[in-house]
Amino acid sequence: MYLPDFEYYAPESVAEACQLLAQFGEKAKVLAGGTDMVVKMKNELLAPEVVVSVKNLEQLKKVEYVAGKGVSVGALCTHNDLVKSDVLKEKFASVANAARQMANNQVRNRGTIAGNIVSAVPSADLPPVLIALNATAKLVGAKGERTLAMEDVFAGPGKTVLANDEVLTEIFIPEQKMTGSNYIKFGLRKSGALAVVGVAVAVQVENGVIKDARVALGAVAATPVRAKKTEEFLKGKKVTDDVLAEAGVIASGECKPISDIRASAEYRTDLVRIFTKRALRKAVDEGHV
Amino acid sequence: MKENYSYVGHSVDRNDSYGKTTGHAQYVADLKFPGMLYGKLIRSTIAHGRIKSIDTSEAEKLDGVVAVITAKDVPSMKYGLSPARFDENIFCIDKVRYHGDKIGAVCAIDEETCYKALKLIKVEYEELEPVLTWQDAVKEGAPQIFDEYPGNVNTEIHHHFGDVDEALKDAYYVRTDKFQGQRAYHAFIENHCAAAYWEADKAFLYTTTQSVHYDQYHIARVLGMKMGNLTVRAVNVGAGFGGKLDTCGTEFAAIILAKLTGRPVKVWFDHYETFLNGHGRHPMTMTLTTGVDKKGKIVAHKFDCVLEGGAYTGLGIASSYYAGSLLGILYPIENYKFDCQRIVTTLPPCGAQRGHGQPQPRFAFESHIDLVGEAIGVDPIDMRLINARKGNSITTAGYEVKSYNLLAANRMARDASGWTEKRGKMGPGRGIGVGNGGFVTGAGFCQYRTDYPHSVGMVKVFDDGTRAYVYSNAIDIGQGSSTVLMQMAAEAMGYPYEQCQMVTGDTDLSTLDFGAYASRQTLMAGWAVTRAGAEVKKKILAKACEMLKASGRVKEGFGYLDGPLTTEDLECKDGIVYIKQEPAVKLTFEEVARKYFVDHGALVGRGWYHPGKLGGNHKGAAVGTSPAYSSATQVAEVKVDMETGEIECVDTWDVHDSGTIINPKLFHGQVHGAFYMGIGETIWEEVKFDPKTGALLNGNFAEYRLPTALDMPPVESLTLDESYEPNGPYGCKEVGEGATTPTMGAVANAIYDAIGISMTELPITYEKVWRALKEKKENGK
């Protein structure tokens, strides 16, 4: 239980960070809160020769409302920054509430939204709700920047599409027609448990009819996944208990969970059914919660 | 019998609160000695095999490595709890018997180098087939793990009282149920750690332990030393729960490496290794058959139990006896048959954990008796009221029970919880359940054969009387024993608690006590220090009498005195000695103590305790004997999500028959913590191994899920006014372990009430509940 030897850089700008990453290539890793990476390094699962800490990039630690466009979340905001953000509480409380259910207070004080996304752990709590809200991720590299839909960031367990020299700088949640959204995390105790299943939904309901819906599932596939058949099913349906229950059944057919030390695939599949139904009901009745 | 005490019965502040809240308190891991080296154990990477060769040369070449030792460098004397089953070596000589078994130790200038050196050790094995369950271990042709345990049977117990088969024939109703427990872990926060140094031929060992005495005894024996040549010291101990009662290897390695290198050496475990060391709860496979009469009175009971022991015996024999010996304390059963086997496997050894062998059998029995009651239409609490033991009685096995208020505990729990309005009436997903429990207040026999007293105490008053040192090697592992012992000593002396100081955890300086296990210290060490305090008081009164007479302040025939002033006329309380009939005539304890010192030297009081010969003549009768038995009733109320199986415990009522409560705050702390451990083992906790390799899978606090604060219900901890134990100092008896024994049954029974399905396998996880509900639905019932 000790850290391997590594070279350490703490650049003052994103451009400098990208340059360092380009220079060292595969040998280098970005370090944010370290709640994922330092644990892996101590457990000998990861041994980067160069560590590029982004802790000095103050400009990436803000949550801001951009009038008419949406909410910009700096990639280095900690989970507790999200929990405490008035902007999020007002516009997308579902994101703040997802952050509140994570880990424990100590980890929420250190862990960042960027780390949560880029570590690409299938059970990570923030990606599903961000996908449901159609958020985008801004990646800045040595040669330029690009913006991807959140769901396109993930390539597999622990894998993203980020190039070696790319830094995730911003998550943008667009202003939208969705009238409600909700994320339900199911862990095996009330705190400090990774999600066995995570279900996020966003719905646009007008006069009791679902005009649009997005459903994203966590911990039940190699990456967070959209439940597209469920979304299609919901569109144009009147909100009834039966419709929401049916949506749950369809969603449970769209996931491909594994059995592991925490839960069987069979259990996870049924949990998707239950929580899709419940999350939809919340989003329909209570808005963005 | 309640008296007007100054300290007993009061929630005085703990003596260690300053150090622990400010961070000043030192644990073994904090200790540093000049020139100190660090050591770490080399562990087996397979579950079962013969060691063909060990190559330490690469490790020895690494910069900073000072020494590497293996079996060839240490004594080959075997150890364990009882001589018949000494089966463990300091380091494996020929075979490894679990993934993580101890093969040797590296010693280096710092911790990091130790880890690096470990990677350079090469062990070649002839691999043998792992044996990972007791069912596999007892199969025809299963690999033999120890030569001395044919068929991998470590021990067998057959206790038969009365005629069970005959009584079952005549019973009104007979029922058999099967239950399965899991392997659980103590989860104390301070990992194992030991530091040692030598001065000439004397070794000094600091270790995190529940008993400096047993460590001194066992380690000296294995190392071929005189006990007097080995000092064992404990500093602050970050809990134990049974896991720090046997040696774990850090102590042996530290002492031997310190001798070899001529420098102090500290050997420590990280959390993973502490998990690996195990010695926690045995998984038990339990089959219970009960016959009752029409009213629900038990006429016969049969208990078959298999304990999966892991490798080595350790305290496992005691666990096995405890599995069956305490049922007869709670419920008098004339016809009782207990058949038990402990089977060895190639997993880390199991041992003692809060409640020792009893909690899982309690879970099984308390669940089973509800099913029996239901079948004949008797309410669970009524079942218990019909069967509960009464005080001043003798058990079928011959144990004498003095105070016992289980009946009153059941009634109080019933009334406090609103049982009658709730049971069976809250609808699906809501339930309430009850469980009974209790424990010995100290074991009647020493772990090894000796005629020593079980506890020896001493009080020495400082020269000028401004401080009193209370001596006892009772170990405060966080439960607060030092505080309650000083309360009792202060009360006995008539001296302020605040001016007392504990001298403990040091086999050189303090006085013998067997340590923190079997919930024994408050009663046994309590007697020893109370008697020591009383002797001091006697000397103080005699000296005060002399001083008052000499002072001319008291005159014979002076109104309140009939004859000359005697010690009978004096009382000492809170540091003031006064004439009972005329309290204004007084001296301070301090001035009297000072005068005593001037006239006679040190003011010392001594006390000791031995429980005497306790009942039972059958083989194994020793386990279960005790001077006093606690009892307890818990009622738990739960909510179950009928779709997901998620369980939430919403409220609990916890009634304890623990005699006089010496310190209410500490008492409630025990009750709260015991419930926490109990509910953890009921719903969440289980140590898991790879089913093929036997490697530990969840040796960390992310995947070994202890409940969090949010999972804990409020605990209403209640006591009984009538509870008074004549065999305990001030009328006290235990709360430490007994409090954890009713919980699994109470919570499981509440779950039954909520979902209508009996969950017979621990832990009762959300997924198991989900599956049970699903199967019930699919079976259309």
Ligand SMILES: Cc1cc2nc3c(=O)[nH]c(=O)nc-3n(C[C@H](O)[C@H](O)[C@H](O)COP(=O)(O)OP(=O)(O)OC[C@H]3O[C@@H](n4cnc5c(N)ncnc54)[C@H](O)[C@@H]3O)c2cc1C
């Ligand atoms: C006790 C504990 C409990 C936890 N509980 C939860 C939980 O309930 N839910 C949950 O989802 N997670 C949980 N986690 C995991 C972890 O805390 C979170 O995923 C956290 O968000 C990671 O963020 P970080 O800043 O610490 O990332 P780091 O560890 O610093 O980095 C993680 C990965 O992201 C990369 N990275 C970080 N920032 C950037 C960037 N700006 N650009 C490019 N790459 C980057 C790193 O190179 C690394 O590969 C828990 C962890 C612990 C230790």
